Amino acid sequence: MIDVVGPYAGQLLMGLMLTLKVALGAFVIGLVLAVIATPLTQSGRNPLRYLLDGYVTVIRGIPELLVIFLLFYGGTVALTKLTGSYFEVDALSAGIAALAAVSFAYFVEILRAALQGIPKGQSEAALVLGLSRGQLFTRVILPQMFQRALPGIGNQWLIILKESALVSIIGLEELMRKSVIAAGATHHPLTFYLSAACLYVAVTAVSSQAFGVAERRLNPAPR
Amino acid sequence: MSYDLFLASIPVILEGFRLTVIITLSAFCLGQVAALPLALAAASRHRALAWPAQFYIFFVRGSPVLVQLFIIYYGLGSLEAVRDSILWPILKEPVGCAILAVGLNSAAYVGALLRGAITQIPPGQDEAARILGLNRWQGLTRVVLPQAYRDVLPVLGNEITLVMKASSLASAVTVIEMTGAARVMVSRTFAPFEVFTVAGLFYLGLALIFAWVFRHVERRAAIPGLSNRDS
Numbered sequence: 144m145i146d147v148v149g150p151y152a153g154q155l156l157m158g159l160m161l162t163l164k165v166a167l168g169a170f171v172i173g174l175v176l177a178v179i180a181t182p183l184t185q186s187g188r189n190p191l192r193y194l195l196d197g198y199v200t201v202i203r204g205i206p207e208l209l210v211i212f213l214l215f216y217g218g219t220v221a222l223t224k225l226t227g228s229y230f231e232v233d234a235l236s237a238g239i240a241a242l243a244a245v246s247f248a249y250f251v252e253i254l255r256a257a258l259q260g261i262p263k264g265q266s267e268a269a270l271v272l273g274l275s276r277g278q279l280f281t282r283v284i285l286p287q288m289f290q291r292a293l294p295g296i297g298n299q300w301l302i303i304l305k306e307s308a309l310v311s312i313i314g315l316e317e318l319m320r321k322s323v324i325a326a327g328a329t330h331h332p333l334t335f336y337l338s339a340a341c342l343y344v345a346v347t348a349v350s351s352q353a354f355g356v357a358e359r360r361l362n363p364a365p366r
Numbered sequence: 367m368s369y370d371l372f373l374a375s376i377p378v379i380l381e382g383f384r385l386t387v388i389i390t391l392s393a394f395c396l397g398q399v400a401a402l403p404l405a406l407a408a409a410s411r412h413r414a415l416a417w418p419a420q421f422y423i424f425f426v427r428g429s430p431v432l433v434q435l436f437i438i439y440y441g442l443g444s445l446e447a448v449r450d451s452i453l454w455p456i457l458k459e460p461v462g463c464a465i466l467a468v469g470l471n472s473a474a475y476v477g478a479l480l481r482g483a484i485t486q487i488p489p490g491q492d493e494a495a496r497i498l499g500l501n502r503w504q505g506l507t508r509v510v511l512p513q514a515y516r517d518v519l520p521v522l523g524n525e526i527t528l529v530m531k532a533s534s535l536a537s538a539v540t541v542i543e544m545t546g547a548a549r550v551m552v553s554r555t556f557a558p559f560e561v562f563t564v565a566g567l568f569y570l571g572l573a574l575i576f577a578w579v580f581r582h583v584e585r586r587a588a589i590p591g592l593s594n595r596d597s
């Protein structure tokens with residue numbers, strides 16, 4: 144097995160780096176947008192709130208692969224019309240954008256649940272103590288929201304990491320695509336797909352350990 | 367957006383709809399059937415049973431479904447022993463492989479879920495069942511499992527939607543289900559917005575139907591007055 148994988152080890156690791164790049168890009172974009180959008184849409188009769196609810200329902204009901212295809216092919220058509228000349232969306236941008244768009248919906252749900260768990264008295268107390276609205280958000284609400292949302296955020300990171308394999312279908316040479324190429328060249332598909340699976344498992348295992356440590360540090364010691 | 371292309375893609379997508387439903391329902395059932403022994407093994411006190419089951423859950427939940435599908439379709443198909451085995455009629459068909467991959471993937475998630483629900487039930491209940499004269503099998507099927515399944519039922523409704531979404535990966539191994547059909551249509555017409563919107567609407571409709579069915583099942587399975595979720 145070693146002599147088959149050996150010559151391709153470099154390629155697989157390069158693929159893994161690209162996998163991490165795609166996943167990290169989508170994770171950061173999705174999370175940042177959700178952190179901005181969620182508190183804004185919390186207040187009662189906000190029309191944006193219904194828009195966001197609709198978006199979450201749609202994303203939860205359609206396959207990620209469809210979103211990737213939509214942004215990849217649709218992006219090319221839209222940008223070509225917009226710029227007037229042929230413009231092709233590259234697989235990396237389409238992949239990151241699609242995974243970010245999907246994870247954004249799930250992050251909104253996670254953060255909304257976390258926000259709802261914070262007692263209302265805290266905002267009132269902070270305002271009474273003379274904190275401005277901005278300070279209230281960054282010093283009181285945000286830290287607690289993250290603490291409560293951390294298990295969900297960690298779980299979503301693992302999901303994005305695994306979903307990033309789908310971007311191989313539109314041709315991005317990340318870990319999955321690299322193993323398809325190696326499997327085709329050597330006629331050892333089982334070896335390469337198992338190696339890829341092991342690399343994914345290694346990354347997800349390390350990630351969930353790291354998130355476990357972060358959760359323990361953020362949570363006050365149990366009494 | 368062109369209205370004509372929108373309408374023209376409906377019959378094409380509908381042809382893939384049947385396969386999407388078949389793959390989703392078969393994979394979900396396979397997942398449920400495989401999840402129960404997996405959960406019981408993972409919750410077992412015997413390490414020889416618990417460790418392989420826990421490793422399976424860990425490995426399958428840690429890697430993408432697409433890799434698992436390729437391991438089954440391309441990987442196992444490359445082995446001489448598999449091609450001679452009785453499983454070959456299933457494994458040589460891309461649809462069979464998709465059902466197997468998505469189903470076995472779902473089994474790991476549901477298995478972990480069920481295991482959690484089983485270990486949550488106080489051991490006193492099983493002991494009480496034994497004292498009342500129920501044997502181990504009766505204690506499991508009449509006392510432990512009905513409670514465990516009621517616990518996980520809301521999440522199972524979510525799981526079938528996840529299985530439906532995963533069924534789209536079958537298009538990566540040449541199956542022309544909904545996503546595959548949509549992609550073929552896009553390559554012919556180059557109208558991605560119209561075609562993928564139609565496919566998306568069909569998926570959404572299917573997801574809503576599944577959600578409705580499971581809400582119904584949940585209501586039927588609830589014990590009046592005992593439910594702490596809703597009435």
